[in-house]
Amino acid sequence: MKKNLGVLAILLVPAFVLWSIFMLGPAIWGIRLTFTNEALTGPAARDPEFIGLANYQRLMRDPYFWGSVYRSFVFVLGSAIIGQAGLGLLLAMLTSERRRVWSRIRLTGRLATTLCWLAWVTPETLIGWCWISFLDYNGVLNQTIKALGFEPVYWMVRYGMLSIILANIWWGTGWSMMLFKAALESIPREVEEAADVDGASSWQKFRYVILPLLRRPIFVNVLLITIWTYGVFGLPFMMTGGGPGHRTELMTIYAYKTGFKYFEIAYGTTVSIGILFITLILALVYHRLLARKA
């Protein structure tokens, strides 16, 4: 056994070295950076100084950061929790082959499942371009509207937050749907049959039998997509760039802009650490809730 452990350690070394170089190292470097005033240009780029907790103090008082925290919350609530999880559950129920919500469900259900899944496996950049070509001023939507005789609208400017929420729902629902489908199939048939025998309506069956049995998968899924969605950057950045003004500036976009538009790399890293903490707190809250309910 002892000998096996030694072999195990040796086998782990290459992976650990790579992980240290590409994950742990930069992470530690990043944390170190947040205690300096390092910038990519100007005097601080030449002689970065150790400034203690000043970046964190600034973060606490930074209205743009807290604004972005709020916007990220709205984005997560709208696109992940209500959108992806809610819609995913609905789609999973509707396309469940065992339950046959409507007749001829098999083909439509499978088609819908495939399409949702297809969106989820498509790269972020492609999704971004799809939505831009749809919502742009000269995009498909406005062309249609013009053909119908209405005035075109700058959708991504006037309804920026709604646009990125819709796009993210469209992108991510496939994941929740698949997860819920698997969970639904794992519910024992007998339980649902017993409810049928007791004369429960479809809604009652869903509310009092299926939903309680799905609680755990739902919690796990919401936890996962919350963390992912807080980290989403490419899709909203491509579509609105955080604008107009700061109206769609999520935490990730704010971190990026601080680091690479205003070139304050140390403060940008501090913003990222802020994001990390907020996501961590949320994960802990979910974890607690899950433990208590179980």
Added chain:
Amino acid sequence: MYRCVKTFFLVGLLFLGLGALAQEQITLSLAYPTWFTDYPRFLNWYIPAFEKWMAALGTPVKIEVMELPAPDDPYREATLLRLAAGTHADIFADDTFYIPADALAGYLLNLTPYVEAWPEWKFWVPAAKDAITFQGKVWGLNRDTDVRPMYYRKDIFKLAGLPVPWQPTSWEDILEAARAIKAKRAEIAEEIGVSDVIPIAFKAGILGGEATTMQGFYMLLLGAGGRLYDAESGKWVAKSSALLDTLKFYHKIYIEERLSVEPEFWMAGAPVDKIHLYLSNVGQRPKEPALAMLVTWDGVWYDTVNPQHERYIPDPPGRDAVLAYCKMPAKEPGAGIRGQDFVTISGGWGMVINAATQYPDIAFEFLKFVHSKGEMLANRIAVPGSIRLPARWDLIEDPVYQKLATSYDVFCATELVPLTTVRPGLPEYPKVSDLVQEATEKILLGEKPEDVLEWYAGTLAAMVGAENVIELP
């Protein structure tokens, strides 16, 4: 016999090795904006010619090109990331307004000893010298500078019943013309064969980047007699009536009177490219609008006759029949900066040397080559519209060069250059510029000029320090 061969072989190897050492080639890298009209000239002429010249001198040099993303903002980001990582090119082009910040960052080689030892440095005109000098040291070389006229569309003006040629003398003149065009926009659009006619545009919004600050906001601010930085007190201007007037003008054309594109235009896609396409639309893009008045940089005059350029105005009607230029007036005669009736502002790019280069002397040789009088003149001939406001006065006075000047060049050199001014050459400027762009975006989003100024003052003080701002009447 065998030993003999072996010795011979070894000696041969030794000589080969020595030869390789002696032949070790010097490699320099160069980054130049790929979207500049004379970028191909670097690839096809400057680099091969310099390599041959250095080889003839006995120091073979190879210059490798480093292509960076385009346009300005991605180029800037790539430049700074490479500089910070220590992997940037030995020679690169930098917009001169970034020179102070980059010099302080220690990225740029101090060229003062090099230029002082170079007899031709005395030919640089003072304004051009200023653009590449910071804290008394020279950080780069520049070939030319630029100015900003106001362009207007003669065909639209005529159809609106406005006089041509036209030279407004106040902001009110501009607004009057815009109102006259707006009143007839549908008929003019139909006549020209475009979707709509937009009377006027001033660059605005965050997406506009530096163009918003320099070609939109600054051109108005100077006309209201204001500046962003008060050189007298050495402080940034947080509030002034000129700042407020400028914001009010934006509010007037975009919100109050709707004399321009929809405010949302500036917040989506690539608005600066688009607005130029509107200015040059004479019906070749029937589904897009045409724009009647725009302040922008002087090079647009040459883009519109270049068939390869997307801003090309097809012939017929041809540029000269539809496009004209004039000076940007102050708010009222005499109300501009230094009491001027008309205003403009200059900028331009410089070539700098990476402080981390292994071969500073050879890099400077390349700079000298590109900035020599003969090469600049050759560039002027080869690339139409290039080097029209040269940094060297010996070139300005050259008879061949003078022969090449068009009436537009003469207008820029004699009418606009005497009026011109520059942006504050300070490391904080790029950040203040970002703030200005955001202020214009707030106007576009419908906020009141007074509120926006209040916000600007507060944010500026937080950015540069309350002790570094001043409120002017």
